[in-house]
Amino acid sequence: MMRHERNERHACAVSSRIIxxxxxxxxxxxxxxxxxxxxxxxxMVRVRTPFVDWWLGCFYVWLxxxxxxxxxxxxxxxxxxxxxxxxxxxxxxFVLGTVGFLPFQFLxxxxxxxxxxxxxxxxxxxxxxxxLGSNIRRGLSGRAARLSFGFTILFILIVCATIPxxxxxxxxxxxxxxxxxxxxxxxxxxxxxxxxARGESAVTELMAASDQAAADRNTLAGPSACFCLGAIGSxxxxxxxxxxxxxxxxxxxxxxxxxxxxxxxxxxxxxxxERAVDDLIALHERSTSKAAREQRxxxxxxxxxxxxxxxxxxxxxxxxxxxxxxxESGDGHDEDTARGVAEALVFYQDADIIGRLPVYQFICWSxxxxxxxxxxxxxxxxxxxxxxxxxxETIESAWAANKDRIRAAWERxxx
Numbered sequence: 166m167m168r169h170e171r172n173e174r175h176a177c178a179v180s181s182r183i184i185x186x187x188x189x190x191x192x193x194x195x196x197x198x199x200x201x202x203x204x205x206x207x208x209m210v211r212v213r214t215p216f217v218d219w220w221l222g223c224f225y226v227w228l229x230x231x232x233x234x235x236x237x238x239x240x241x242x243x244x245x246x247x248x249x250x251x252x253x254x255x256x257x258x259f260v261l262g263t264v265g266f267l268p269f270q271f272l273x274x275x276x277x278x279x280x281x282x283x284x285x286x287x288x289x290x291x292x293x294x295x296x297l298g299s300n301i302r303r304g305l306s307g308r309a310a311r312l313s314f315g316f317t318i319l320f321i322l323i324v325c326a327t328i329p330x331x332x333x334x335x336x337x338x339x340x341x342x343x344x345x346x347x348x349x350x351x352x353x354x355x356x357x358x359x360x361x362a363r364g365e366s367a368v369t370e371l372m373a374a375s376d377q378a379a380a381d382r383n384t385l386a387g388p389s390a391c392f393c394l395g396a397i398g399s400x401x402x403x404x405x406x407x408x409x410x411x412x413x414x415x416x417x418x419x420x421x422x423x424x425x426x427x428x429x430x431x432x433x434x435x436x437x438x439e440r441a442v443d444d445l446i447a448l449h450e451r452s453t454s455k456a457a458r459e460q461r462x463x464x465x466x467x468x469x470x471x472x473x474x475x476x477x478x479x480x481x482x483x484x485x486x487x488x489x490x491x492x493e494s495g496d497g498h499d500e501d502t503a504r505g506v507a508e509a510l511v512f513y514q515d516a517d518i519i520g521r522l523p524v525y526q527f528i529c530w531s532x533x534x535x536x537x538x539x540x541x542x543x544x545x546x547x548x549x550x551x552x553x554x555x556x557x558e559t560i561e562s563a564w565a566a567n568k569d570r571i572r573a574a575w576e577r578x579x580x
Contacts, residue, residue: 215335346386388428395432416460430467
């Protein structure tokens with residue numbers, strides 16, 4: 166008995182030293198900058214496995230409760246101290262839950278499955294089941310045994326209950342709207358289709374997200390919200406996008422606002438088609454300031470996306486704006502868009518090809534991935550996947566030599 170007490174005191178002393186050392190290291194060098202570099206991975210884990218945050222909360226409650234039981238069990242329960250988690254196990258989980266997060270985070274940088282929270286929680290849940298089996302094997306005759314068994318069962322039941330609850334929350338419109346600003350294709354590939362599939366029921370929150378993103382100058386949430394509204398295409402969504410184009414899009418503000426403005430134009434063109442043409446032409450004609458003239462070629466892209474005769478012919482009348490952007494933009498996505506539209510207009514008189522122009526790849530921060538305009542599913546929806554990419558000089562030369570023939574061909578296709 167005395168040997169057991171000495172071992173317990175030694176374990177407590179060692180645990181105390183380890184905890185003080187960990188606290189000192191944590192205070193000296195909090196690894197938040199290192200964790201921030203993989204913040205997108207954390208978001209991916211939250212979307213794919215939304216129960217992880219709930220499990221982490223349960224884990225820290227268990228850690229505090231197990232420590233309290235271990236401290237007070239000798240004063241209240243004179244029997245079978247081994248029924249409770251040992252100090253050694255508690256300290257190990259404490260280390261994994263604090264400083265141990267840092268190497269976990271770097272190890273998880275190449276995939277969502279081994280996210281630090283998920284890995285930690287899986288280790289902890291495996292430990293709970295081992296403890297449960299150990300308690301059953303030892304027998305449940307004493308008070309300590311019953312208390313330990315109930316303690317372990319309680320946390321296992323809580324862990325199991327959080328799975329359906331967390332997935333129910335993750336399936337809500339609010340949760341998906343909150344993740345519109347994440348650019349990772351793995352997240353966009355879940356959030357965009359989910360919101361579009363909700364249809365009219367998601368429109369109100371998407372409009373609010375678009376307005377908030379414009380106020381915050383959020384370059385990701387606003388364009389994504391507008392894209393979803395255009396894909397839903399309900400009367401309410403169309404009226405909202407039309408109001409943006411008529412009264413709020415000016416192309417006179419910052420680059421971040423231009424991302425939201427061009428998305429509003431594209432989405433309005435997609436859902437309203439011929440009804441959007443007059444508003445878009447009016448926007449192009451009133452964009453006369455120096456800043457607006459540099460961006461108004463985006464309105465021409467939207468007019469092409471209406472796939473209407475009036476819209477496409479108006480764009481053909483201003484082809485020089487596409488060429489100027491492709492030469493001088495400095496933005497890779499804008500250059501690709503301007504060149505792609507010009508190439509499609511000059512070489513491929515086909516309305517279906519216009520529908521696959523690379524205008525939304527900036528939503529996912531990817532040079533080759535774009536969301537499907539009807540479902541939001543991500544894929545290689547890119548113009549040059551099926552066509553040989555032509556140089557800007559080749560496009561300009563072909564346009565200069567064949568303007569009238571190209572215009573007549575489009576008139577026949579879209580009449």
